[in-house]
Amino acid sequence: MSALAHGMRMDAALPADVPAMENSQALMQADGLCRLFGPEQGCQDISFTLYPGEVLGLVGESGSGKSTLLSTLSGRLPPDRGRVRYRDGADWVDLYATGEGRRRALLRTQWGFVEQNPRDGLRMPVSAGANIGERLMAQGARHYGRLRQSALDWLRHVEIDISRIDDTPNAFSGGMQQRLQIARNLVSGPRLVFMDEPTGGLDVSVQARILDLLRKLVRELDLSVILVTHDLAVARLLADRLMVMRRSRIVEAGLTDQILDDPQHPYTQLLVSSILRV
Amino acid sequence: MDAILEVSGLAKKFVLHQPRPTVLDVLENVNFEISPGECLVLSGPSGAGKSTLLRLLYGNYLASSGSIRVRHGQGWLELVGAEPRRVLAARRHTLGYVSQFLRVIPRVTALDIVMEPALLRGYAKKAAQAKAEALLSRLDIPEKLWSLAPGAFSGGEQQRVNIARSFMVFWPVLLLDEPTASLDDKNRQIVLELIEEAKAAGSAIVGIFHDAHALDAVASRLLHMKNEGDSPHAP
Numbered sequence: 117m118s119a120l121a122h123g124m125r126m127d128a129a130l131p132a133d134v135p136a137m138e139n140s141q142a143l144m145q146a147d148g149l150c151r152l153f154g155p156e157q158g159c160q161d162i163s164f165t166l167y168p169g170e171v172l173g174l175v176g177e178s179g180s181g182k183s184t185l186l187s188t189l190s191g192r193l194p195p196d197r198g199r200v201r202y203r204d205g206a207d208w209v210d211l212y213a214t215g216e217g218r219r220r221a222l223l224r225t226q227w228g229f230v231e232q233n234p235r236d237g238l239r240m241p242v243s244a245g246a247n248i249g250e251r252l253m254a255q256g257a258r259h260y261g262r263l264r265q266s267a268l269d270w271l272r273h274v275e276i277d278i279s280r281i282d283d284t285p286n287a288f289s290g291g292m293q294q295r296l297q298i299a300r301n302l303v304s305g306p307r308l309v310f311m312d313e314p315t316g317g318l319d320v321s322v323q324a325r326i327l328d329l330l331r332k333l334v335r336e337l338d339l340s341v342i343l344v345t346h347d348l349a350v351a352r353l354l355a356d357r358l359m360v361m362r363r364s365r366i367v368e369a370g371l372t373d374q375i376l377d378d379p380q381h382p383y384t385q386l387l388v389s390s391i392l393r394v
Numbered sequence: 395m396d397a398i399l400e401v402s403g404l405a406k407k408f409v410l411h412q413p414r415p416t417v418l419d420v421l422e423n424v425n426f427e428i429s430p431g432e433c434l435v436l437s438g439p440s441g442a443g444k445s446t447l448l449r450l451l452y453g454n455y456l457a458s459s460g461s462i463r464v465r466h467g468q469g470w471l472e473l474v475g476a477e478p479r480r481v482l483a484a485r486r487h488t489l490g491y492v493s494q495f496l497r498v499i500p501r502v503t504a505l506d507i508v509m510e511p512a513l514l515r516g517y518a519k520k521a522a523q524a525k526a527e528a529l530l531s532r533l534d535i536p537e538k539l540w541s542l543a544p545g546a547f548s549g550g551e552q553q554r555v556n557i558a559r560s561f562m563v564f565w566p567v568l569l570l571d572e573p574t575a576s577l578d579d580k581n582r583q584i585v586l587e588l589i590e591e592a593k594a595a596g597s598a599i600v601g602i603f604h605d606a607h608a609l610d611a612v613a614s615r616l617l618h619m620k621n622e623g624d625s626p627h628a629p
């Protein structure tokens with residue numbers, strides 16, 4: 117039998133041709149979001165829909181409002197106008213109209229936030245194992261043996277030597293700290309993870325390793341991600357679609373490779389042409 | 395056989411704002427349709443817009459106007475103006491594309507690159523790996539390279555990894571941009587065989603082939619493309 121006929125047979129065995137993501141319900145929706153610190157400083161007129169399993173990249177120059185938008189979307193910074201809705205099971209939760217308790221619960225159980233500086237996202241005085249276990253404990257896990265087992269599993273996942281489980285992250289390199297922060301966020305099985313320049317402060321070879329890890333985890337866990345990066349190569353590697361921000365507004369949005377290979381807006385063309393090749 | 399891809403009134407112009415405003419009218423009023431088992435070859439001089447047309451069909455370039463309809467799953471998908479997630483779903487299940495160069499990802503091995511399209515469709519890892527190894531062998535990639543990242547491979551080896559990847563799964567529509575360009579005769583012959591097998595299995599192929607031998611071997615029909623004549627102009 118030829119290789120291709122074999123391929124056909126494998127195809128025929130597939131349950132459905134159309135993947136879940138394509139017809140699934142939205143996970144998050146932003147309508148007319150606006151948070152300004154000054155004229156064109158912050159974010160305004162932001163509307164979009166995010167679907168389960170999508171990785172959305174926010175790109176644009178320094179000061180364009182990427183971090184402000186991410187904070188507003190993730191429940192950390194109330195908007196001046198507009199709203200963010202998140203689908204929790206069958207319910208739509210209006211993020212800033214709902215109570216503080218519900219918002220915190222979402223943050224703890226369904227969302228993760230990977231900070232650019234791992235020191236902001238880790239608890240530096242406690243061990244690597246405790247850093248990973250913390251969110252599980254916040255969700256009610258108490259069994260010591262099981263917490264320890266999850267910590268070991270996740271250290272392995274993010275390629276940190278398990279003999280380091282009782283060390284505090286102070287003793288880790290920047291790349292290890294970042295991988296620990298990723299483990300700490302993903303251990304509790306979030307559906308949506310926010311990341312602000314997750315490889316920003318790291319050198320290139322360390323970056324490559326973390327990007328490879330993120331790529332695998334996003335796919336394995338079917339995560340939705342909103343990722344801020346100024347690095348278009350990182351965006352190309354991780355994001356399904358992009359929103360290009362400039363002076364607080366989205367100037368162009370679409371499929372990642374289309375935005376990078378056939379940019380339409382003058383600003384995007386400038387952004388893409390100012391780097392060598394992505 | 396019923397068409398699987400229908401293109402009508404398709405136009406593409408590039409409006410470049412850098413370094414000075416320029417408009418390139420590359421494609422105007424392109425019309426064709428293609429059915430399973432056919433191979434449509436795009437011919438025409440350099441700069442006629444052959445690669446541009448393939449990229450439009452893949453959703454990599456944005457059409458200026460017109461329609462690209464592809465049969466996907468149970469229905470038809472209009473690619474022009476489609477949401478990103480719809481285009482991505484079509485790429486996972488319906489539209490295969492072989493670029494002229496492999497996009498190397500740091501730390502990802504040749505074997506993983508080749509297996510990926512199958513894993514994205516949910517194949518078991520073991521089946522995917524067996525198939526990937528068979529293709530890599532068939533395309534004459536030495537076994538000791540399989541577990542290395544192709545960054546340091548030769549141009550021809552990279553291209554063969556790229557080809558192995560695109561023949562991992564069955565594609566209802568397969569877009570080929572000079573797949574035989576950097577290959578020696580023996581490997582070119584293997585690629586032509588793979589294309590014939592894909593046609594026989596029911597793929598509809600749209601391809602660009604520079605060498606006449608390859609073209610004669612696989613083409614069912616030709617689409618002649620000529621330069622639109624317009625030189626770049628100000629908007």
Ligand SMILES: Nc1ncnc2c1ncn2[C@@H]1O[C@H](COP(=O)(O)OP(=O)(O)OP(=O)(O)O)[C@@H](O)[C@H]1O
Nearest residue numbers: 153157158176177178179180181182183184185346
């Ligand atoms: N808390 C704040 N108070 C006052 N101004 C702020 C505050 N936060 C952000 N800004 C201003 O809003 C604008 C957008 O800042 P933001 O941090 O969102 O940019 P960014 O796109 O993330 O930039 P970078 O790539 O440099 O991180 C900037 O002009 C910034 O100075």
Ligand SMILES: Nc1ncnc2c1ncn2[C@@H]1O[C@H](COP(=O)(O)OP(=O)(O)OP(=O)(O)O)[C@@H](O)[C@H]1O
Nearest residue numbers: 377378408418420439440441442443444445446447
């Ligand atoms: N992303 C792009 N931005 C701007 N112009 C582009 C872009 N891609 C292609 N073009 C232009 O479109 C025209 C057609 O290019 P294309 O690559 O489609 O030609 P081709 O027929 O494939 O030629 P060849 O046989 O040399 O590969 C050229 O003038 C090219 O410069």
Ligand SMILES: [Mg+2]
Nearest residue numbers: 182183184312
């Ligand atoms: Mg920022």
Ligand SMILES: [Mg+2]
Nearest residue numbers: 444445446602
């Ligand atoms: Mg070309």
